Each structure stands twice: as structure tokens, then as C-alpha cells.
Amino acid sequence: MSGTASVAAPAAAPAAQGIPWLGLAGVLLGTFVSTLTGRLSSFGLADVRGALHAGFDEGAWITTSFTMAQMLVTPFAVWVGGVYGPRQILILSALVFAAASFLLPFSQNLDTFLGLQFIAGLSSGTFIPLTLSFVLRSMSPRLWAYGVAVYALNLELSLNISASLEGFYVDHLTWHWIFWQDVPLGLGMAACLQWGVKHQPPTNDIHWDPFGLIACGAGFALLYAALDQGNRLAWLNSGLISGLLLAGGIMLVAFVIHEATAPYPWLDPRIPFRWPMPLLLLLISILRLTILSTAALIPYYLGGVRGFRALEVGDTLIWIAMPQLITCLIAAWMLRRFDPRLAGGLGMCLIGVACMTVAWTLTPGWGSDQFLVSQLLQALGQSLALSGVVFTAVLNLKPQDALSFGASLQMARLFGGEVGTALITTWNRVREQRASNLIGQHVQKGALDVQRRLDAYHHVLTPRGHSAAAPAVLGDVVRVMATTQSTIDGFVLVAAVAALGLTMFVLIVPPPPQGPASPKPLLRRKNGS
The missing domain is CATH 1.20.1250.20 (MFS general substrate transporter like domains)
Incomplete structure (x- = not known):
């Protein structure tokens, strides 16, 4: 994964063949769903807390657990996508995400809900890291500008329509649809990838680097949790926040040192x-x-x-x-x-x-x-x-x-x-x-x-x-x-x-x-x- 800073056309055949626009629609749908879900659960948090009989402090971890999982899985998603291609990991992730989204409203207590939120975060965390690679490999370089523009559109469109959707669900349906709306989106994403992207045989070009993957994912996840909960817990006045910051910082320093000295870094x-x-x-x-x-x-x-x-x-x-x-x-x-x-x-x-x-x-x-x-x-x-x-x-x-x-x-x-x-x-x-x-x-x-x-x-x-x-x-x-x-x-x-x-x-x-x-x-x- 090294080389000069200049742009070159892909040396190998594009990963997407057959119906490339359908595959492109699938991965772009993934970026939309990933951002939309995190934002929706933020706007609908009060309704979710009430349904689970959770207090403010306990309920504050609902959104944190989702994005922590996204941070944790990002290095693994990139490694698996590089070895097996984005198709396999994205299809599996989309199906797991749809299943977790369907089950979330049936949770009987906060612990079960947080566990399913974490699973949903792990699966949706693969969407965005693999999207840009797919866009660059499946589109002609002269069309990259349009792919990047649509990629940016997806990230910001989903961020800002979530309040309207959440308000509509709560006022006219139930809070359950905050999560159930992801079921058809996840299944649609999997279908687009199934028929739009050709199967890619595994490659041995990327070496297995378990310490680097774990240290990177865990370090960023711990720091994210500290930032997300810091304002509620008065930042460094909280032992939990101080511990999260220290542990996350140590993991990231160890990751950087490892990647700089390892013979085959991830x-x-x-x-x-x-x-x-x-x-x-x-x-x-x-x-x-x-x-x-x-x-x-x-x-x-x-x-x-x-x-x-x-x-x-x-x-x-x-x-x-x-x-x-x-x-x-x-x-x-x-x-x-x-x-x-x-x-x-x-x-x-x-x-x-x-x-x-x-x-x-x-x-x-x-x-x-x-x-x-x-x-x-x-x-x-x-x-x-x-x-x-x-x-x-x-x-x-x-x-x-x-x-x-x-x-x-x-x-x-x-x-x-x-x-x-x-x-x-x-x-x-x-x-x-x-x-x-x-x-x-x-x-x-x-x-x-x-x-x-x-x-x-x-x-x-x-x-x-x-x-x-x-x-x-x-x-x-x-x-x-x-x-x-x-x-x-x-x-x-x-x-x-x-x-x-x-x-x-x-x-x-x-x-x-x-x-x-x-x-x-x-x-x-x-x-x-």
C-alpha cells in the first residue's frame, strides 16, 4: 500500500463488473445508512430511554456504544476488505445490520439494547471505510469527481434529514421505526452488492497484523468514548474519563510505534x-x-x-x-x-x-x-x-x-x-x-x-x-x-x-x-x- 503521491490508473481490473452502477449504489447506500442511524438515535434518545425505563446517565451510553463499535471495527473492516474484497464483508455486514436493527425495538432492558446497538455499530462501521476504495476502483478516473461529490452528499444528506424522519416516526408511528427503517435499507444494500459486484478471490498481499488492528481500533474507540461522555461527567474531574483518555492514548502510541517498526504493518x-x-x-x-x-x-x-x-x-x-x-x-x-x-x-x-x-x-x-x-x-x-x-x-x-x-x-x-x-x-x-x-x-x-x-x-x-x-x-x-x-x-x-x-x-x-x-x-x- 505504498507508493508515490501521484495518481495512477488501477493496474488491475476493476473490482466491480457486470452491473457496476448497482454495486456503486449499494456502497453509497451504506454511507447513507451509517450516518443516518447514529444521528437518528441521537434525536430519538428521549423516547428510547423512556421505553427502556433507563435514566439519563445510563441512556447516555446508547449512542456512545454504537459509534464506539464503528471506531473499533474500522481497522478490521479495511483489512478484511483488502484481503477478500469489499463485496463479501459489506454483504455480510448489511445483513447483520438489518437483523440487529429489526431486533433492537424488542429489547426488554437496557443491557440487551446496548448489546444490539454494539452489534449494529460493528456491522455499519464497515460501510464508510470501504466505500471510497470501491468508488475509486469501480469508476473511471475521469468520473472520480462525481463519485466523491455523491460520497460527500450521502454523508451530509443523512446527517440533516434525520431530525425530520425521527420526528415523523415519533409523531405518526412509534419510536420503533427509528431502527426498523434500517431493515429495508440494509437488505437493499445487500441486494445491490450481490448482483452489482463480482466475487473477488482472496489475496495474500496484505499481511495479518493482529496487534496493529486491535491497538488502532481499541485506542480510537476508548478516546471516542471519553469525548462523548466527557461533558456529562465533567471531563478530567471524572476518573472514568481520565482512565479512558489514558488507556486510549497508550494504545494509539503503541500502535504508531508498532506500525513504524513492524516488518509487515497493517x-x-x-x-x-x-x-x-x-x-x-x-x-x-x-x-x-x-x-x-x-x-x-x-x-x-x-x-x-x-x-x-x-x-x-x-x-x-x-x-x-x-x-x-x-x-x-x-x-x-x-x-x-x-x-x-x-x-x-x-x-x-x-x-x-x-x-x-x-x-x-x-x-x-x-x-x-x-x-x-x-x-x-x-x-x-x-x-x-x-x-x-x-x-x-x-x-x-x-x-x-x-x-x-x-x-x-x-x-x-x-x-x-x-x-x-x-x-x-x-x-x-x-x-x-x-x-x-x-x-x-x-x-x-x-x-x-x-x-x-x-x-x-x-x-x-x-x-x-x-x-x-x-x-x-x-x-x-x-x-x-x-x-x-x-x-x-x-x-x-x-x-x-x-x-x-x-x-x-x-x-x-x-x-x-x-x-x-x-x-x-x-x-x-x-x-x-
Whole structure:
């Protein structure tokens, strides 16, 4: 899995033959399902906890167990996919995932549910790492830009339509469909792969490296658990979080040392650490951070200030998802005709502008409609930015390196998203406490303005039989203002992170090397002049 940084056409025959578009649909469906499921269980967590009679602390592990399993299985998925080909492992994983999704709502207790969630995470964790390799090996290099754009579309579309789906299931069906909807998707994925991808005989080119596989998967899984539970358990004030961070760090250090010294390492260390790959993986993490941060900020505001339910929140987030069906085509067109850094840089600019637009104009009176313009702008920015960064990385790869890059991309994607969620959750909590304290300093008992406000509330509430509720109403007003201010601060933070990513991408990342997948110029000179 080593080689130069230039792009070369695959030396061997493509893995997909017969009906390659059907196989491509199958693996892209896998990326959609994997992201959709993790996001759905986040939005529907309260309903799931209630059905299982689980408390907040116990129920917090429901989503953590799913993504921990995805992190744990990623190295094994890449190794098995390299030895046996993606078809066999993806079909088996899709069937196991469908079975686990079907059984999850029948769980009688939390322990059983967590076990099935872990199995679902293990099976779905194979989807995304193997997808990019399949795209590069099954498509002509001149079509890679379109494959990457659709790949990015799948990741972000599933992320932002989940709130609408979860709200629809809870309001019109039952919470069980949060998981049952994955059954036909998993079976459909398996069918597409069965008839769309030709069987690939095993290869002995990739050596068995059990220590490297275990250390990598376990190290990232432990660190992920620490990040996911850190805000709830007060970070380093918790012995559990400190232990998870220490154990995960030790495992990853041991993994890096082992891979650098082993005669037959599982992961070629030159691929993720070969310039500019480290920077591109960092940019993927930053993009995932910005995307998940804004996806968390809007529900945080609409739920905390306006009291919106999941379905009403989904009416806003869906405006990020739906336009991407069109913007992915724009992204692919730009990738084929311009330096992909242009598409990525423009996308990061649009994300920053969208965030600052909200920060400058947000008030407690905002509802779903007021977010429309900024979310349409952000939808275009997300597609362009993610497509541009991933395609730049692809142009720095050989197709045989795609498996190693797929594993690195999965780790960067999950960690970037988790860091973003943890960062924005902690940031919002701290900034809301600060804003509440500052506002509260101006709400002093006996002050003339405060008494006038209480008298006004009392005048309105007395005819309704709630004359004693005036202080509570005033306290709620203070909370709403503090939540609004912390939301504004959150959007400013995301805009700053997007600006940092833009600076790194445009000024530091070098132009990608030329190859068969490189952008085709808009105008060609005659006679080679």
C-alpha cells in the first residue's frame, strides 16, 4: 500500500463488473445508512430511554456504544476488505445490520439494547471505510469527481434529514421505526452488492497484523468514548474519563510505534503521514466539526428558546439536506474543471458567512423560517468544502492506497464530529452560564425596572389565575436571553473554525499532482500551443 503521491490508473481490473452502477449504489447506500442511524438515535434518545425505563446517565451510553463499535471495527473492516474484497464483508455486514436493527425495538432492558446497538455499530462501521476504495476502483478516473461529490452528499444528506424522519416516526408511528427503517435499507444494500459486484478471490498481499488492528481500533474507540461522555461527567474531574483518555492514548502510541517498526504493518504509515495528507485529514475533521456543530446549535436554540419538538427542528435542518441534491452536481462540475482547492475554499467561505449571518441577526423571536437563508447558503458550502478536501486527498493517492485512506478518513470523520459536538456542547453550557450571570447582575430584587417588569407580568397573569408566577416568567426571560446569546457565541466560534480551515486549505495545501482524474480545463489551446 505504498507508493508515490501521484495518481495512477488501477493496474488491475476493476473490482466491480457486470452491473457496476448497482454495486456503486449499494456502497453509497451504506454511507447513507451509517450516518443516518447514529444521528437518528441521537434525536430519538428521549423516547428510547423512556421505553427502556433507563435514566439519563445510563441512556447516555446508547449512542456512545454504537459509534464506539464503528471506531473499533474500522481497522478490521479495511483489512478484511483488502484481503477478500469489499463485496463479501459489506454483504455480510448489511445483513447483520438489518437483523440487529429489526431486533433492537424488542429489547426488554437496557443491557440487551446496548448489546444490539454494539452489534449494529460493528456491522455499519464497515460501510464508510470501504466505500471510497470501491468508488475509486469501480469508476473511471475521469468520473472520480462525481463519485466523491455523491460520497460527500450521502454523508451530509443523512446527517440533516434525520431530525425530520425521527420526528415523523415519533409523531405518526412509534419510536420503533427509528431502527426498523434500517431493515429495508440494509437488505437493499445487500441486494445491490450481490448482483452489482463480482466475487473477488482472496489475496495474500496484505499481511495479518493482529496487534496493529486491535491497538488502532481499541485506542480510537476508548478516546471516542471519553469525548462523548466527557461533558456529562465533567471531563478530567471524572476518573472514568481520565482512565479512558489514558488507556486510549497508550494504545494509539503503541500502535504508531508498532506500525513504524513492524516488518509487515497493517497500515502503511507513509500514507496518512505523507504530506499533505495529515493536513487534509485535519481539514476533514475541521469540516465535520463545523457541520455537526451547526447541526447541534439549531436544535439547541429552537428547543431551548422556542420549545420546538424534533419534527419542527427537522423542518429547519432539512433545508441543509435537500439542496445538496443539486449542489453536489455543482461541486462535481467544479472539481472536474478547477483546482479542487477552489471548491473547498469557496465552500468554507460560505460556511463562515452563513454562521456570521445568524450571529449578526439572531433574536429570541426567530423560528424555522428565519434560518432558511443561512441554511441554504451553508448547504452549498458544506457540499463544496467536503468534496473539495476529499478530492484533493484522492488526487494525492494511488488507487491501491484507497483502503488505508478510507480507514484514516473514517477516523477523522468520526473524531472531528465528536470533537465538534463535545466542543459546542461545552461551549454553549459555559457561555450560557456566563450570559445568565451577567444578565442576572442587572436583575436585582427591589430595583425599579425589575419591579415594573414584575408588575406588568402580574397584571397579565392575574386574570388567568397565575398571579404568583410573575417571578418565574421573569426567570424564564433571563434563561431565553442567555440561551440566545450562547447560540450567537456558538455560531461565531464555528465561523472562526471555518476561517481557520480556509486559511490552512488555501495557503498551506499544495496544488494536487496531475493525473487521469485531474481537473479538465474549460478551454483547450489549439495545436498544443
